[in-house]
Amino acid sequence: MSERRFAFNWELIGDIDVGRPNLGPTTRLEIYRLMQFTLRDVLEQHYGTEQANRLFYEAGRLAGVELYGRLFSHVTEFNDFVSKLQSALKDFGVAVLRVEQADLANGVFVLTMSEDLDCSGLPELEHEICAYDEGFLAGLLESFTGAPFTVKEIDCWCTGDRTCRFRAESRHE
Numbered sequence: 533m534s535e536r537r538f539a540f541n542w543e544l545i546g547d548i549d550v551g552r553p554n555l556g557p558t559t560r561l562e563i564y565r566l567m568q569f570t571l572r573d574v575l576e577q578h579y580g581t582e583q584a585n586r587l588f589y590e591a592g593r594l595a596g597v598e599l600y601g602r603l604f605s606h607v608t609e610f611n612d613f614v615s616k617l618q619s620a621l622k623d624f625g626v627a628v629l630r631v632e633q634a635d636l637a638n639g640v641f642v643l644t645m646s647e648d649l650d651c652s653g654l655p656e657l658e659h660e661i662c663a664y665d666e667g668f669l670a671g672l673l674e675s676f677t678g679a680p681f682t683v684k685e686i687d688c689w690c691t692g693d694r695t696c697r698f699r700a701e702s703r704h705e
């Protein structure tokens with residue numbers, strides 16, 4: 533790639549106070565989902581389901597890393613990190629995050645996200661769909677621990693659960 537136009541940086545988020553004096557910083561969730569699922573449709577058409585999921589995971593991971601750098605880089609204690617992350621995700625209207633299992637020594641975590649931005653309320657499907665969230669949690673955990681993580685969604689609204697549940701494992705590379 534000779535030239536990057538959209539390497540992520542926070543300038544791309546812009547000055548929302550200046551840019552949207554009347555409409556403000558929020559939008560309707562239908563529009564967020566419209567953007568996400570049309571993008572996913574086009575990526576799947578071009579690259580297939582597996583690669584589209586991989587790209588979503590990677591984008592989510594980048595978001596996790598960037599958000600960590602922006603909001604949590606000064607945090608040192610795991611419990612402090614979790615409570616700040618819970619507050620941020622609630623304030624932004626992303627999800628209600630809970631930690632069901634945290635084995636810091638072995639790098640194994642089970643996390644749930646309820647009322648999730650991406651899938652809560654969707655019809656039931658045969659498969660989990662929250663690849664972006666998988667990557668997002670991986671990026672956050674990798675940033676906090678300094679170790680690479682693999683995150684897999686094991687329950688999803690779309691598989692009949694009322695919450696999305698993720699298993700995160702450090703890869704010990």
Ligand SMILES: [Zn+2]
Pocket residue numbers: 648651660661662685687688689690695696697
């Ligand atoms: Zn889900």
